[in-house]
Amino acid sequence: MIELNHYLVLSAILFSIGVIGVLIRRNAIIIFMSIELMLNAINITFIAFSSFMGDIHGQIFVFMVLTVAAAEAAIGLAIVIALFRNKETINIDEINILKWLILSNNKFKKCRISFIL
Amino acid sequence: MSNFFYLVVLMPLIGFFINGLFGKKINNEKISGWLSSICILIPFIISAGTFFELLSMSPESRTIHQVYFSWIATGDLGINYAYLIDPLSISLVLVITGIGFLIHLYSIGYMHGDKGFAKYFAFLNLFVFAMLNLVLGDNLLLIFLGWEGVGLCSYLLIGFWYEKKFTGDAAKKAFIVNRIGDFGFMIAMFLIFANFGTLEISAFLSQISGIQINDGLLIAISLLLFLGACGKSAQIPLYVWLPDAMAGPTPVSALIHAATMVTAGIYLLARTSILYALAPFTTHIVLIVGLLTALMAATIALKQNDIKKILAYSTVSQLGFMFVAIGNFAFTIAVFHLITHAFFKALLFLGSGSVIHGMHEEQDITKMGGLKNKMKITFVTFFIGSLALAGIPPLSGFFSKDEIMYLTFITSGPAYYIITLIAAACTAFYIFRLIGLTFYGKPRYDEAHLHPHESPSLMTIPLIILAVLSAIGGFIGLPHWLGHSMLGDWLAPVFSGAMSILSTYQPEHQTSVALELGLVAVSVIVATTMIVISFKKFSKQTTFEEPTGFGKVLENKYYVDEIYDKTIVEPIQKTSDKILWKIFDIKIIDGFINGVANYISRLSFDWRKIQTGVIQDYTTLSVAGIVILLIYLIFR
Numbered sequence: 096m097i098e099l100n101h102y103l104v105l106s107a108i109l110f111s112i113g114v115i116g117v118l119i120r121r122n123a124i125i126i127f128m129s130i131e132l133m134l135n136a137i138n139i140t141f142i143a144f145s146s147f148m149g150d151i152h153g154q155i156f157v158f159m160v161l162t163v164a165a166a167e168a169a170i171g172l173a174i175v176i177a178l179f180r181n182k183e184t185i186n187i188d189e190i191n192i193l194k195w196l197i198l199s200n201n202k203f204k205k206c207r208i209s210f211i212l
Numbered sequence: 213m214s215n216f217f218y219l220v221v222l223m224p225l226i227g228f229f230i231n232g233l234f235g236k237k238i239n240n241e242k243i244s245g246w247l248s249s250i251c252i253l254i255p256f257i258i259s260a261g262t263f264f265e266l267l268s269m270s271p272e273s274r275t276i277h278q279v280y281f282s283w284i285a286t287g288d289l290g291i292n293y294a295y296l297i298d299p300l301s302i303s304l305v306l307v308i309t310g311i312g313f314l315i316h317l318y319s320i321g322y323m324h325g326d327k328g329f330a331k332y333f334a335f336l337n338l339f340v341f342a343m344l345n346l347v348l349g350d351n352l353l354l355i356f357l358g359w360e361g362v363g364l365c366s367y368l369l370i371g372f373w374y375e376k377k378f379t380g381d382a383a384k385k386a387f388i389v390n391r392i393g394d395f396g397f398m399i400a401m402f403l404i405f406a407n408f409g410t411l412e413i414s415a416f417l418s419q420i421s422g423i424q425i426n427d428g429l430l431i432a433i434s435l436l437l438f439l440g441a442c443g444k445s446a447q448i449p450l451y452v453w454l455p456d457a458m459a460g461p462t463p464v465s466a467l468i469h470a471a472t473m474v475t476a477g478i479y480l481l482a483r484t485s486i487l488y489a490l491a492p493f494t495t496h497i498v499l500i501v502g503l504l505t506a507l508m509a510a511t512i513a514l515k516q517n518d519i520k521k522i523l524a525y526s527t528v529s530q531l532g533f534m535f536v537a538i539g540n541f542a543f544t545i546a547v548f549h550l551i552t553h554a555f556f557k558a559l560l561f562l563g564s565g566s567v568i569h570g571m572h573e574e575q576d577i578t579k580m581g582g583l584k585n586k587m588k589i590t591f592v593t594f595f596i597g598s599l600a601l602a603g604i605p606p607l608s609g610f611f612s613k614d615e616i617m618y619l620t621f622i623t624s625g626p627a628y629y630i631i632t633l634i635a636a637a638c639t640a641f642y643i644f645r646l647i648g649l650t651f652y653g654k655p656r657y658d659e660a661h662l663h664p665h666e667s668p669s670l671m672t673i674p675l676i677i678l679a680v681l682s683a684i685g686g687f688i689g690l691p692h693w694l695g696h697s698m699l700g701d702w703l704a705p706v707f708s709g710a711m712s713i714l715s716t717y718q719p720e721h722q723t724s725v726a727l728e729l730g731l732v733a734v735s736v737i738v739a740t741t742m743i744v745i746s747f748k749k750f751s752k753q754t755t756f757e758e759p760t761g762f763g764k765v766l767e768n769k770y771y772v773d774e775i776y777d778k779t780i781v782e783p784i785q786k787t788s789d790k791i792l793w794k795i796f797d798i799k800i801i802d803g804f805i806n807g808v809a810n811y812i813s814r815l816s817f818d819w820r821k822i823q824t825g826v827i828q829d830y831t832t833l834s835v836a837g838i839v840i841l842l843i844y845l846i847f848r
Contacts, residue, residue, distance in 0.1 A: 118832055187827055194825030 102143035109136035123175050123185040127168075134164050214262045214276050214297065220255040220305065221295075221344045227251030227337035235330020245320035248333035252316050252340055256309035263302050271705050274299055277350065284353070291411060296350035300547065300706045303699075304347045304479060307554050311471050312340050314674035318562050319463040321670035322569060332372060332461070339365035343472050347479060351412040352401050355480070359397065359444065362473045363390045369468060370460040382456040389453040393443015400436035403429070417486045417709065425717055426493050434487050434494040438501075441477025446528050447535060448505045452773060454528055458520040462565030465520060470527050470561050471554040478534045478550050482543045485710035489541060492717075499539020499624060503631050506532030508770065510638035514645070515759060515766040518575050519564045522646050526601065527557055529635060536632060537616045540623040541714055543707045544700050548689040549612035551699075555685045556600040556609055559678035560643075563594035566671055567650060570664040574657065577649040578756045584651040586664045589672040591651050593679035598647055600682040602640035602739050605732075611686035614735055618691075618728050622721045629731070636735055640742035648750030656754065693725045 109132055116129030138157045145153025179185050227248045235244055266274045276297040283293040295301075316336060323332050342361025349355040363386075371383030405411055407429060408419045423430060441447070446454035457469050468474070481488060481498070488495045506529045513525035530553050537546035568575055570587050584591045600607035603614060613636060621629040657664075666672065689699040759767050768774075 114835060118828055118835065190827075191825035194820075194823045 099143055099147045102139060106136045106139040106143070109133075109139065121186045121188055123178070123187050126187060127171050127175070131164060131168070134160055214265055214278070216258050217262055217276075217278060217295065217297065218280065220258050220262075220309070221341060221348065223251040223255050224337040224341040224344070228334050228341060231330045231337065232334035235334060238330065241320070241324065241329050244330040244333050245316070245323075248337050249313060249316040249320065251337055252309055252313040255340075255344070256306070256313055259302060259305045259309055262297060263306060266297070266299065266302060271701070274705060288409060289405070289411075291351055291353050293354065294350045295348040296414070297348065298706055299702050300479075300482060301347050303547065303551065303703070304475075305344060307551055308340060308343050308347065308472050311554055311558050311678070312336075312467060314677055315463045315467040315471075315558065315562065318466075318565070318671050318674040319461075321668045322463050322565055323461065324668075328372065332369075335365055335368045335372070336464070336467070339369070339468060339473070343476075346476055350414070351410075352404065352416075353411050355413075355483075356394075356397060356401065359440075359476060360394065362468070362476065363387065363394070363444070366390075366457065366468050366473055369464040370457045372460055372464070376459075379459040382453075382459040386453040386457050389450050390443045393440045393450055396436040396439025396443070400433050400440065403433050403436070413483060417484065420490060421486060421709065421713070423490060425490055427490070430487060430491045431493050434484075434491040435497070437480060437484060437487070438494060438498055441480050441535075442501065443477075444480075445474050445477030445531050445535070446505075447477070447501050447532065448508065451505060451509065451528050452776060455521050455524040455769070458518070458524050462520065462561060462568060465524070466558045466561030466565065469524065470557040474527060474531060475534070475550045475554070478531070478538065478546055481535075481538050482547055482707075485543045485707050486713060488538065489710035489713040495539055495541065498535050499628070502532045502535025502537075502539050503628060503635075504532070505529065506536060506635040507631055507638075510635040510642070512766055512769050513642040514638055515763055516642075517578050519567065519577050519580075519646065519650065520561075520575055522577075522642055523557070523560055523564055526560075526639065526643065527553075529639060530557065530601075532635070533613060533616050533632070536620060536628075540616075540619045541710070541718070542616065542619045542623075543710065544697075544703045545612065545615045545619060545689075547703060548699050549616060551688075552600070552608035552612045552682070552685050555678060556597045556607075556682040559593060559597040559675065559682050560601065562671070562675055562678065563590050563597060566590040566667040566675065567594075569667050569671070571657070572662060574662075577646060579657050580650045580655075581653040581657070582651070582655040583664055587651075587666045589666060589675060593672075593675040594651070595647065596679045597682050598643045600686075601643050602743055603636060603735060604739060604743075605736060606686065608682050608684070608686035610736075611689055611691065614732050615689070615691055617735055618731050621731055622723060622727075633735060633738060637738050637742045640739040641746045644743045644746040645750045648747050649753065652747075652751035654754065691728065693728055 113129045113131075113133035113136060116132065117126050120126050120129065138160055141153040141157045141160070145151065145157075175185055178190060182190060184190075227250075231238075231244050231248060238244060262276070266276070277294065278297065279292045279294040281293050282290070284291040316333070319332070319336065323329055326332065339362060342358045342365060344358070346355055346358025346362060349358060367383045367387040370386055371380050373379050401411060404416055408416050410416055410419070420430060443450045454469060454474065458465055460469075488498070509525045509528035509532060513522050513529065516522045516525060530549070534546045534549050534553070537543075537549060566587065567580070567583065567590060570583070570590070571580060574580065596607065600609035603610045605611075617629060617632045617636065620632050689697045691697070758764070765771065
């Protein structure tokens with residue numbers, strides 16, 4: 096007999112796989128797929144609860160998640176394409192300019208002095 | 213006319229705004245000058261109408277209280293913007309607007325061609341506005357508004373020719389010295405509000421009427437108010453600003469530093485006469501300060517060579533006389549002398565302005581001489597003013613000054629009388645030294661290049677009017693051996709409260725007509741002798757030597773400025789420079805702030821390395837946070 100717990104455990108496993116994928120993979124598209132995996136793990140939870148508790152709300156929410164996931168896929172893929180055009184790579188660890196300025200030593204000192212003054 | 217009374221104060225303000233905002237655009241001396249003058253003339257007419265309205269009432273009910281709007285209303289403090297029109301304030305309003313109008317007219321001629329013409333008239337109108345608020349205000353805060361306003365205008369007008377450094381210095385000196393007095397005024401207001409819960413003068417005075425004589429609180433309040441009066445009315449120890457204030461244009465000296473603003477202190481003391489009747493201790497200090505100032509300033513004036521400086525010290529000395537009158541509880545006589553002094557001192561200042569104008573900005577009387585025939589009207593009017601100042605009957609100064617001296621004799625004693633007599637003798641001496649050196653003798657200026665001329669009629673007409681007033685002004689307050697003092701009756705209701713308090717503890721003084729006539733004879737003889745000696749000596753003097761001995765001390769004004777510099781100004785500057793600036797400001801305040809900033813900047817230099825820019829690092833941390841949170845929620 097398949098019980099609610101089985102569904103929930105499956106969902107947790109899928110979700111964890113998704114998280115690990117997001118954390119350790121470098122390819123942006125794989126990360127993207129991992130995110131989809133996480134979303135669908137959540138969907139399984141929703142459906143399971145909806146079915147076992149006889150409440151239709153969970154299923155309606157799944158449609159909502161699917162819609163968001165579809166929209167996300169469209170925008171996400173567009174971003175990946177735009178990134179590739181600019182940097183010729185979709186390796187996420189090479190896209191790291193969102194941090195302190197990398198300046199040569201001299202420039203850095205100057206910057207620091209002006210900051211103090 | 214009292215229905216339109218708000219216009220009295222509003223007109224000068226309108227004049228100020230028009231000239232201040234559009235003066236440069238109008239750029240027409242005739243329009244600016246006449247507009248300002250009319251903005252003073254209309255208030256004069258309205259206040260004259262109000263004066264007659266008051267006159268038609270019964271003497272006890274001669275008070276009009278006009279509340280315009282609620283000015284400040286917070287918690288316990290409720291202050292109305294309200295004017296109190298009574299015999300005292302309307303008398304001063306008439307003096308301010310009347311003499312003010314004449315001086316405005318005179319200024320049109322005097323300031324002709326000045327590049328700040330419109331600005332000058334704007335300031336002058338603003339001054340009249342502030343001065344009227346000072347005199348008319350029914351509460352101390354409104355009086356203080358006017359008090360500070362006249363101080364500001366005084367500052368602006370002393371430093372009017374700001375291109376020269378010494379005018380700016382003189383303006384700052386006037387302002388800062390006045391701040392010391394204002395400090396006393398403000399503390400007095402705080403004390404009054406804290407103890408009586410009101411700032412309205414009539415309410416305050418009616419509350420204190422029941423308190424016993426020489427109560428500590430009343431002495432404190434009256435002394436602090438007197439400190440304020442000392443600052444504004446140039447008494448020892450705060451008189452030093454007034455002689456320097458002569459750096460401003462001469463009509464300003466006549467209006468602000470002789471006729472009106474400097475008498476604000478007298479007005480304040482007269483307005484709170486009940487307080488001073490209840491605190492004879494303070495009133496005695498007022499008497500002593502007044503006597504010392506009258507004597508000291510009169511002796512300094514003996515040796516000054518700047519025509520305006522002589523008149524400035526003369527003003528200080530005459531203000532001292534007014535405080536002597538208040539010190540003898542003779543409030544009416546103080547106001548009487550205030551009014552006559554306003555006439556003849558404004559005349560003398562305007563006359564000196566005419567001389568300076570004719571001599572092309574020469575102020576040193578050792579470089580004048582023989583102007584009698586070249587400036588006839590100026591000479592005659594100046595001569596009348598000088599006789600009035602010296603106290604020659606029947607000119608105005610005679611009546612008021614001799615009344616003060618007589619009251620000093622019977623109230624305080626012969627010793628005090630002698631001091632006033634010496635001061636009066638010095639007065640007669642220095643003013644005729646001025647006349648002798650300026651108008652008589654041979655010219656001591658370069659006749660080839662300098663051609664003194666009479667001033668235009670716009671300047672001489674005010675001189676003539678003021679000369680007439682100086683000559684006959686004394687008849688409003690005739691002494692009782694000669695007739696009936698109209699001013700005394702007129703002001704009696706204002707001071708009746710103070711007089712009834714006085715009668716409870718002060719013994720009735722023996723007055724005798726013989727004694728008074730004797731004292732009058734003495735002072736007239738002394739003054740005449742002094743005039744003759746001084747005139748004989750100086751009308752023929754041609755050479756001037758450096759004074760030695762005591763004369764040198766007098767010429768250097770008892771070295772008071774130097775003493776103040778050494779004991780007050782320099783220590784303050786040194787402490788500010790060496791301790792407050794170099795140590796406290798730079799080391800402590802700047803050091804603390806810069807230190808904190810430096811520390812944080814150094815710290816953040818290291819910490820910003822955790823921002824790698826790699827999204828996965830952030831995500832890892834975020835997931836780790838969620839995991840920790842979950843563990844906490846599960847195992848708590």
